[in-house]
Amino acid sequence: MMIRRAAIQDLEQIMQIYARAVQYMQASGNPNQWVAGYPSRTLIEEDIARGVSYVVDRDSVIEAVFSYIEGEDPTYRQIEQGMWHTNGSYGTVHRLASAGRLRGVAGICFSWCAEQAKMHGCSSLRADTHQDNRIMQHLLQKNGFVYCGVIHLANGAPRLAFERAAVVPGGENPGVNPGMTNPNGMNPGGAYAGMPNANGMNPGGAYAGVPNANGMNPGMPQQKQKGDGRGYGIASLILGIVSVLLFCTCINWVTAILAVIFGIIQITKNKEHGLAIGGIITAAVSMVLSVVLYLAMWFGMTNAGITYEDLLYDQYDDSYDSDGSDAWYDGDGNGSYDGGGNDGWYDGGGNDGWYDDGGNDGWYDGDGSGGYDYYNDPYDYFRDYYDVQEPGGNQFM
DSSP: OEEEEOOGGGHHHHHHHHHHHHHHHHHTTOTTSSOTTOSOHHHHHHHHHHTOEEEEEETTEEEEEEEEEESOOGGGSOOBSSOOSOOSOEEEEEEEEEOSSSTTHHHHHHHHHHHHHHHTTOSEEEEEEOTTOHHHHHHHHHTTOEEEEEEEOTTSOEEEEEEEESSOTTSOOTTTSTTOOOTTSOOOOSTTTOOOOTTOOSTTOTTTOOOOTTSOOOSOOOOOOOBOOOHHHHHHHHHHHHHHHTTTSTHHHHHHHHHHHHHHHHHHHBSOOHHHHHHHHHHHHHHHHHHHHHHHHHHHHHHTTOOHHHHSSOSSSSTTOSSSSSOTTOSSSSSTTOSSSSSOBTOSSOSSOBTOSSOSSOTTOSSSSOTTOSSSSTTOTTTSTTOOSSTTSOOOO
16 A cells, blocks of 8 residues: 555546545535535646645555645635644645545545655644534544644635644654653643643643633634444434334334434434434335325225214114114114114014014013013913913913
8 A cells, every 4th residue: 555646547536535525524414515516626637737636545446535735825824713833834634535445544644744744844734624524623633633723715614724743842743652751741642632832832632622821722622522323323213114114003103203303312412324314214204104194095985985983883784773784773684672673682573582572582572482471481471370361271369
């Protein structure tokens, strides 16, 4: 693996890496840094022609690309809310992007640039990034850069400015040996330590944000950093998928709402947003499908002339219907307590009904053959006990 100047033959690979970087920025909460086609193909062609575009080449495969430029950068002339730590010449790192296949490639690029700056007599290495680009801020601080203030691009857009000394007091290279104290007692290393300079700037490290003796606050403004966890995002996606599978049930609303809640928590607390966005989208799809299904069922019932009342207390075929068969209290069919059908309890005129008025085999029926009727059973008015009219019968009294 080596770092070399980019050639025009590398342009296609380089543009693919930049396209991936734009997508990654948008997915990680930084959608406003590289917009409107930046960096353009024309700009990269110009960098290549000027000899300031470099690539990390691993077996003819480009793993990263960046621009390294020595000399004054017009956008660094004015700095607000802080100050540069050195006044000498410097090298600048711009447009750093990785193909995403090689871990630690940013550190390789920064170390190479620092070595070039040192070899060419530059006092420092500078860079800037968008305030939403938390990943690049972390990489800069990890590799020995110190937050200095806010600069403005040619179009007026603000950027956070960082600087790394090419040679620190005692000759140590900042960030190379984290936590190492050099001969004069300074601690230039440490992933987040931040190197104190001659006038005591940034004594608390890049994240300290504590004003020093002259009232400046060159440290990185304190802000809550998002974590790297994906647990809420995974939960959101799983619940979203479950809600889609259960869209024809009411349960999907519970799982969909939970998916949205976990997705919002993931987006709020962590840098990884892809899983959470997927969970929220699938939950929304589930709810839309559910509403569409309910509406389709409603319109289908309406067109068929079916009302809600028909589903409960149906007039013809179900319980308590008035003229169907086999219903309780049915009007004239075969059912319990029907008005005139067969086999009904308290049937008005059918057969086999309890308290049937005129059928057969009914208890207390009016003229049929059944229990306790007036003609055929025990205690019959004419034939059995207490029979008082029919000749030849067994009579008491």
